[in-house]
Amino acid sequence: MEIFLSIRFDGSAVSEFFFNGVILRGVRTTLEVTILAMLLGAVLGIILAVMRVSHSRPMAGFSGFYVWFMRGTPVLIQLLVVHNGIPQMVGSRDFTLFLTPFRSALITFSLNEAAYMAEIVRAGIQAIEPGQMDAAKSLGMTNLQAMRRVILPQALRVVIPPAGNEFIAMLKNTSIAFAAGLVELTNAARLIYAANLKVMELLVVASIWYLIMTTAFSVLQAEMEARLTIVERERAIPLTTRVLRALGGGRER
Amino acid sequence: MGNSSSFMVDVQDVHKRFGSLEVLRGVSLQVTKGEVLVLIGPSGSGKSTLLRCVNHLEKIDAGHIYIDGQLLGYREVNGRLIEEPEARVARVRATIGIVFQRFNLFPHLTALGNVIEAPIHVRGLPRQRAIEEGIRVLEKVGLADKMNVYPSQLSGGQQQRVAIARVLAMQPKLMLFDEPTSALDPELVGEVLEVMRELAGEGMTMVVVSHEMGFAREVADRMALMDGGQILEEGPPLQFFEAAQHERTRTFLSKIL
Numbered sequence: 001m002e003i004f005l006s007i008r009f010d011g012s013a014v015s016e017f018f019f020n021g022v023i024l025r026g027v028r029t030t031l032e033v034t035i036l037a038m039l040l041g042a043v044l045g046i047i048l049a050v051m052r053v054s055h056s057r058p059m060a061g062f063s064g065f066y067v068w069f070m071r072g073t074p075v076l077i078q079l080l081v082v083h084n085g086i087p088q089m090v091g092s093r094d095f096t097l098f099l100t101p102f103r104s105a106l107i108t109f110s111l112n113e114a115a116y117m118a119e120i121v122r123a124g125i126q127a128i129e130p131g132q133m134d135a136a137k138s139l140g141m142t143n144l145q146a147m148r149r150v151i152l153p154q155a156l157r158v159v160i161p162p163a164g165n166e167f168i169a170m171l172k173n174t175s176i177a178f179a180a181g182l183v184e185l186t187n188a189a190r191l192i193y194a195a196n197l198k199v200m201e202l203l204v205v206a207s208i209w210y211l212i213m214t215t216a217f218s219v220l221q222a223e224m225e226a227r228l229t230i231v232e233r234e235r236a237i238p239l240t241t242r243v244l245r246a247l248g249g250g251r252e253r
Numbered sequence: 254m255g256n257s258s259s260f261m262v263d264v265q266d267v268h269k270r271f272g273s274l275e276v277l278r279g280v281s282l283q284v285t286k287g288e289v290l291v292l293i294g295p296s297g298s299g300k301s302t303l304l305r306c307v308n309h310l311e312k313i314d315a316g317h318i319y320i321d322g323q324l325l326g327y328r329e330v331n332g333r334l335i336e337e338p339e340a341r342v343a344r345v346r347a348t349i350g351i352v353f354q355r356f357n358l359f360p361h362l363t364a365l366g367n368v369i370e371a372p373i374h375v376r377g378l379p380r381q382r383a384i385e386e387g388i389r390v391l392e393k394v395g396l397a398d399k400m401n402v403y404p405s406q407l408s409g410g411q412q413q414r415v416a417i418a419r420v421l422a423m424q425p426k427l428m429l430f431d432e433p434t435s436a437l438d439p440e441l442v443g444e445v446l447e448v449m450r451e452l453a454g455e456g457m458t459m460v461v462v463s464h465e466m467g468f469a470r471e472v473a474d475r476m477a478l479m480d481g482g483q484i485l486e487e488g489p490p491l492q493f494f495e496a497a498q499h500e501r502t503r504t505f506l507s508k509i510l
Contacts, residue, residue, distance in 0.1 A: 086292040132357060138346055
């Protein structure tokens with residue numbers, strides 16, 4: 001009973017540190033890594049997906065291997081390999097210095113995300129009826145033209161929900177980048193509470209910031225999904241309904 | 254056995270296998286320019302496959318197909334047949350139009366968008382001209398007022414007419430129809446057949462796979478019956494309907510008439 005009468009939690013510390021400079025820089029770093037890694041990962045993922053469905057065996061094979069490997073090993077190990085393991089093997093001081101925590105994190109998360117995006121885009125491509133490819137080719141398009149003009153535009157609409165979920169997952173996964181020394185949001189909180197011992201308070205601050213970012217993004221995703229859906233009925237679905245649906249969907253990785 | 258440039262389509266002894274199943278067993282067929290050929294036969298007889306081989310959506314295993322005098326899909330070099338590169342085949346396909354049973358319209362584009370897509374990206378037309386021609390071709394099939402509508406908002410008959418317009422925008426010299434009305438509700442069939450009738454009247458070379466015997470009787474110049482991967486009988490519609498020579502023809506026709 002006594003434990004609950006005296007919970008040591010300094011609510012004022014939460015508001016004190018909420019807009020702290022180190023915390024805000026951490027938020028910014030988290031967003032930077034996430035957005036850049038998602039963009040690079042998406043581009044690479046689309047290429048890998050097109051390779052995976054191509055008739056060229058080496059291309060499909062390589063793509064399949066890449067996806068299997070990158071999804072089968074923990075991101076943390078991949079990060080440590082990039083930041084510590086490879087420099088050890090290369091043995092060059094310049095190389096080691098080139099791989100700053102930010103760059104290591106960006107490279108790792110891009111390469112890792114590409115594997116997940118490849119599977120998502122591949123599923124999107126294969127969800128398109130074969131008749132679409134037939135029609136495109138019959139009109140005189142080459143395979144590549146058909147992909148670009150007909151298949152991918154349709155596949156990408158299917159891909160937005162799972163891709164959006166990937167983005168939200170990555171926002172949170174960037175927290176492991178502290179293992180490479182990156183001062184993203186979680187690490188920023190740790191640095192502060194290592195000094196002032198207000199562990200719970202700082203973790204609450206970080207959590208609130210994560211919630212703000214993930215929720216904002218979920219709203220954005222819901223808007224995008226609504227815009228890209230071809231309107232079959234005249235009535236538009238209200239924004240709150242879309243957001244709630246979007247928040248309800250999505251899986252943790 | 255050379256090519257013959259008076260024929261628009263010259264299919265010579267074509268074989269096609271899917272795995273262990275031989276779907277086309279030595280099919281030979283000629284279609285002259287401006288002719289309308291209606292191909293009938295039971296399901297699984299190879300009619301659709303034959304059509305798909307004619308525009309090289311499927312590769313044949315043996316035989317030759319000539320489109321307007323040109324060997325399709327291959328080049329003859331020193332007596333050997335070498336596969337044509339994909340870009341070349343694509344160019345030939347652009348001159349052959351095919352209308353599918355399930356329309357295959359691009360759902361992410363409007364009717365006009367569907368129609369101008371290939372003229373812009375395959376024929377290289379500037380966008381404005383493609384739009385003008387697109388509107389004209391939609392007028393021809395009676396759907397100019399639906400040009401900004403998406404396929405999902407159109408009826409089956411309207412979608413198929415847009416599909417025909419999409420093909421016409423490429424100014425093909427040959428049109429293939431793979432059971433164009435089979436997926437339509439009965440009351441929508443007429444509008445599509447009407448467009449096809451007009452095209453035939455304008456001298457388009459057409460190969461039509463269909464069960465619409467009324468259309469065949471009125472519009473076809475020749476008919477052919479396919480069964481088990483072979484052509485069993487060929488001739489003018491009158492022969493088919495009044496004096497069919499092959500027993501299978503009579504049996505088949507008696508079942509659907």
